Amino acid sequence: MELSERIQISSGFLLQAPPGEINDVLNDVRCIINNDEELQAGVQPALREYNLEQFITVESPGNNHQCIISEAARLPASDDESEERFIDPRAKTSFIFDHLALEASDPQPHELDAESEPLRSALDNATQTYLTAHFHDGVASIFSKGNGVREFIIQVVANKYNPSNYWSGRWRSEYTISFDEGKVTGKILVHVHYYEQGNVQLTTAHDVSFNLPPGITFSDSSAASKILALVEDEESKYQISLNETYQEMSEKTFKSLRRALPLTRSKIDWDKILGYKLGAELSGSKEGHVASS
Incomplete structure (x- = not known):
């Protein structure tokens, strides 16, 4: 199987990772790629997509609270920026986010819209x-x-x-x-x-x-x-x-997914289950004795 195919399969697994289990899935797909450098480079787009869709949270740099990584938090790319940045509106800062290590770095002040800020701040307080x-x-x-x-x-x-x-x-x-x-x-x-x-x-x-x-x-x-x-x-x-x-x-x-009664069409008396088993064994022994005689 070509490396590109293995990366595509691995990316699909990552995008379906359950909550809090992305690292477990990432460790599992290492066996598919069998090359950590190629793995990190190949699945980086899938990790980014997963983090943005799942509202992954990160500690806001220099602040005592977490913020959400999402498409709404992403700043439009600029010509002088080599890495995309995300904003923490409450702290009025922007930062770079590592989609593999799940860490924020390089915080910088970010100016918000002055007309909208009073209501945005009030919505923030009400949401908290x-x-x-x-x-x-x-x-x-x-x-x-x-x-x-x-x-x-x-x-x-x-x-x-x-x-x-x-x-x-x-x-x-x-x-x-x-x-x-x-x-x-x-x-x-x-x-x-x-x-x-x-x-x-x-x-x-x-x-x-x-x-x-x-x-x-x-x-x-x-x-x-x-x-x-x-x-x-x-x-x-x-x-x-x-x-x-x-x-x-x-x-x-869930009840419709199983039989209401066993094949015998009669309910089992669970208090007598050992008796059923013993009776079956005795019956089997008797039949075997008759056959041998």
Whole structure:
């Protein structure tokens, strides 16, 4: 198999890596490439795509908080920059991100749009309050389009890794708030992996769209808290629907995948299971005795 084919296969495995298990998958595909230098160079685009799609978080350089690596955080490439940079709006800095080592470096000041910053900052504060109430170690970044475009992007990610109990999970949500259109559009993505004595993955995608109430405007000082209340309502309804779906799957779907009764069409009395086994052995011995005689 050609090296290019092996790199393509390895990249496909990486893009499907469950939450928190990208390094495990990377170590596994080393056997496919069998050359660490070629591996790093070949799968770098896949790692970058994975990190941006999965809202990978990183410690903001020089700050005591994490921020999200995503397409919204990526700065447009400039002629004098050899490496792409990402922004941390809360810290008003930009940095270089290593997609293999998952580390940020070379922080530099980054000026945000002055007109949008008051509302963007208010949305950031309201989102942090929402995270504290509903997410364990959740991370959020809020971006503004600026340049006269009254549009903001809220991104939220929460990870829970529990390898000792063989499961991991990730919640991602993203909302685009357009004051020019008067609406909010977004999506909620959930990915859970259970792998104790098996390998089961659950992925969901839920689209969100609702209009901004007439009282919420770009200049409204309480707009941020009102918008987050609407987001909270949408995510709470989706959480409830997930719980109901899981309950239905447990009671109906999973039960339909197996026989209600064994082939004998009668239920087994588990308290007498040893008696069944002993009876079968005695029956077998008797038949063998008759045959030999």
